[in-house]
Amino acid sequence: MKVVVRWVLALVVGFGVMVGAAAQKGNSLAFQRAEHLRRGINLSMWYAQTRDHSAAHIDSYTTPADFALIKSLGFDHVRLSIDPEPLIAEAQIGALRVDAVGRLDNSVKQILDAGLNVVLDIHPEDSWKTAMTEKEDGPAKFYAFWSTFAGHFAGSDPERVFFEVMNEPIVRDLYHWQGIQARTVERIRKVAPQHTIIATASSWGSLDALLEMEPVRDENVIYTFHYYTPFWFTHQGAQWASQEWVYLRGVPYPSSPENVQAVIGQEPDERAKLSLERYGWDRWGAPRIGAEIAGMADWAQRRGVPLYMGEFGVFRDYSNPAMRDTWISDVRTAAESKKIGWAMWDYQANFGLVTKGQNGTVVDDGVARALGLKTASSH
Secondary structure, eight states, X not given: OHHHHHHHHHHHHHHHHHHHHHHHHTTSHHHHHHTTOSEEEEEEEEESSOSOOSHHHHHHHSOHHHHXXXXXXXXXXXXXXXXXXXXXXXXXXXXXXXXXXXXXXXXXXXXXXXXXXXXXXXXXXXXXXXXXXXXXXXXXXXXHHHHHHHHHTTTSOTTTEEEEOOSSOOOOOHHHHHHHHHHHHHHHHHHOTTSOEEEOOHHHHOHHHHHHOOOOSXXXXXXXXXXXXXXXXXXXXXXXXXXXXXTOOSOOXXXXXXXXXXXXXHOOOHHHHHHHHHHHHTTOSHHHHHHHHHHHHHHHHHXXXXXXXXXXXXXXXXXXHHHHHHHHHHHHHHHHHTTOEEEESOSSSTTOXXXXXXXXXXXXXXXXXXXXXXXXXXX
């Protein structure tokens, strides 16, 4: 009996120590820095997702006027996607192109001058990611790049500039990616000891992959995931992803077995019909989304690390605008309820908050309201 009592006491004490350690980590520098990344927007098609890396494109596509608008709407940061390939002069040693880095320096300065914090998100094309993980010298080149890149920005304000290791690694082997990421964090930390690093899981930074991984051995790290679930709604009509989504139009959200029937009747693909039936029966809505994000928060709380939702959004070409706003609001609200900062995808492309044209830059007030921010009409 005494042995059992001692065992129970040891278990209780051990649990208390574990909870205490997590609470102590909860007061760490990473948690303090995460407070600077509460409400953000992604800047795409500028330094990444484009073949045009010219000075003319950089100077005109996103400008100080955009940063002023972003700040006025109530955002506190931007996530700047950066394709590393156009920056690299010599991959073996991580040397960077002076002209390309100079343009990036100027853009980062403009962002900071507007009062916004910035996540420097290394956002390569999939072919570059594949070469980095599958070629024999791929990881070494990646470490060399990060050593130079982080060293270049080491003099920036660590309270306002964040380093994201890689956007959506396509590595399916969890342990392979964890090893590469851990070594990358070590390289960054050697040259930039004060900056906060943003790390993610394998398999495109998915929820399931993050729940499988363990934190790196560095306490000044924030962990990120992306949220686009359910893709049947968020990616309807998207040409670049699954073939099953290409012909989708008007998929409803929230979903029910009844409201998906009209869409199923228009769908020629038998597999898509079945998936849409499942989407209806799954009854996607705020409770389901809230439960998924709560699961991520539980993972982080048990490990005493901060979380950041670096992307979420809805392809706007074929989605119902009011339903799109509802989904965005549900995801944003679920994240904020768990004190998870976020950055919506994206500012001005086909998931965008704004549209640019002859009438200037027009803010989608429905999306702004869904994000809990000021609307253009309230200015």
